[in-house]
Amino acid sequence: MQVQLQKGGFILPEKLGDDWSNAGHKRVLLKASNDINTLETHIAIRKLKGVYWVLFGKQHHKALKIEPLDIFSIQLIEDTTKYGVVTPEAFDAVYDSDPDGAAIFESLTDGKKRGLIYQVKRYKNEQTQVDKMLILFENLKRGIRDPRELFKTR
Structure with missing residues (x-):
């Protein structure tokens, strides 16, 4: 069409x-x-x-x-993807290794989940993606929900 x-x-x-x-x-x-x-x-x-x-x-x-x-x-x-976007391998690896972070991630709205995945995908280097995912999950577990703060180290 x-x-x-x-x-x-x-x-x-x-x-x-x-x-x-x-x-x-x-x-x-x-x-x-x-x-x-x-x-x-x-x-x-x-x-x-x-x-x-x-x-x-x-x-x-x-x-x-x-x-x-x-x-x-x-x-x-x-669209058969879980989040409406293809997740990078780094996301899947950290998600699978951190059930507490994954549970909090799942409590977010679908749009916020997608936005965070897109932020991780911006990084081309897989190790950088892993590092950003680790920071993201740690910040989620600390109760941080502001998207501008989620990828900052504390």
Whole structure:
């Protein structure tokens, strides 16, 4: 299916949005492509003012090399990940080794969990990811919940 890029995302046809929404899917895996590039990412489908809207940030525009009003192809696939994002191996290793930290992590909202996973994924070095996860879990166990403070050492 083809869609047109707006300033901050694109609109899904109502039938497609209804189908995914009625099936209980708020987040999906998106495969987007044009003649040159392909991108695979997890996205949220939101209904705003009666229209199904998909936020599609500038990093995605750059990856596909597209500009507002460009038309590109999309395919929506059921998201089978636990958090609506693929977790790095470092996350899984620390999560499995620290049941107390994992339990507190699980008590957070889905959006906050996803945001923290994205913060860990920003680091390309796996050891840095492990270090950040250890700091995160220690701070969660200390009762810190402010996202700006969760990755700071004490």
